[in-house]
Amino acid sequence: MSNDQHELREACAETSFPAIASPLVNQAIEQARTVASDPSAEGLHQLRITMRRLRSLWWAYRPLLDAGENTSQRELFRSLADTAGRTRDYDILIELLKLQREDWKALPPEILEARQKALDVGREVFSNPATKTQLLGVLSQTSDELVARQDRQPLQAFSDERVAISESQLRRRMRRASKAKRSNFAAFHDVRKAGKKARYLLELFGPVLSRGHRKTLNELKEVQKRFGALNDVVASENLLRDNAPLLAATGEPERTLKWFKQERERRLRAVAALIRKQWK
Incomplete structure (x- = not known):
């Protein structure tokens, strides 16, 4: 076992939260910045995965946090994940339609337009500075709440x-x-x-x-x-x-x-x- 792993195992769940959550939040912010400047279905898909990982982490710490705040924070992650994944949903639909209709020479423009709209919505949401502010605010609020707890495990x-x-x-x-x-x-x-x-x-x-x-x-x-x-x-x-x-x-x-x-x-x-x- 490395020294870092040993120290981590000896650490407290409450005070370790910022070290676990911060890299994920920073990753989400960086992915959002990339999507805003150069949107791609794969970039949005990876951002959706990061949001789901954040939601799972906040679920793990739920017993140590205010129930109402934790629920609203996880709902934020879910909503952002859904927004990020909409373009991917259309790409999957397109792949399946191609599988079903091998004789298609070109996809219907209505489907391509719907996909582009989903991509534009994702770009708009993740280029908004409020998204970064929300993520950093949730991280700070949760970290402060956990560190302030008197009991440790x-x-x-x-x-x-x-x-x-x-x-x-x-x-x-x-x-x-x-x-x-x-x-x-x-x-x-x-x-x-x-x-x-x-x-x-x-x-x-x-x-x-x-x-x-x-x-x-x-x-x-x-x-x-x-x-x-x-x-x-x-x-x-x-x-x-x-x-x-x-x-x-x-x-x-x-x-x-x-x-x-x-x-x-x-x-x-x-x-x-x-x-x-x-x-x-």
Whole structure:
């Protein structure tokens, strides 16, 4: 174990928070600055991941913080993540439409215009100085609240407990999904969300966690891969269903929705098979 890792394990959860959170917040601010000057779908996608990691970290510290403030702060991260990810959502839709319609020579202009609008909105939000101010304000407020606490607990014990709770939530949701009908997408989507949170916490607290959590991280990679593929289809199908002009622009709405339904069911079977394997 390196000296840095040893010192981290000996540290307190409350006073260690700024050292854990600051690099993430700074990364988000830098990614937002890059997106503002040169917007790209990949840049926005990476920014969405950072926002989700921040939301998971704030969830981990929730027991030590004011419940109302913590909820509003995590909602800020969720909202910014959604804004950042909208362009990526359109890119996934475009990829799936190309898969469905191999005979297309050019994408409908309506879809390209919708994607550009999402890109412009993301650029506008993240070029606003208020976004940086909000992120730094949340970091400062939370850090001050934690450092001011009179009671202290070891970072390793705290991290192990919070990661264990996230893993337990994941197992419960997988168990529920294993008994659900394949038409119950919400049950499968809950597994995906729980898996993301557990993975982000395993990565964030990795240097101080006990060895027992490493197996979970490896298992989560396959879980996220299959659940992500399913979510891509469901999210794209919903994007079309919620936007009639966009669906009409495909030229053959009924054929398009039929293909998405078939693809959704195929990917659901793959997800169900994975869950059965995990819970056999």
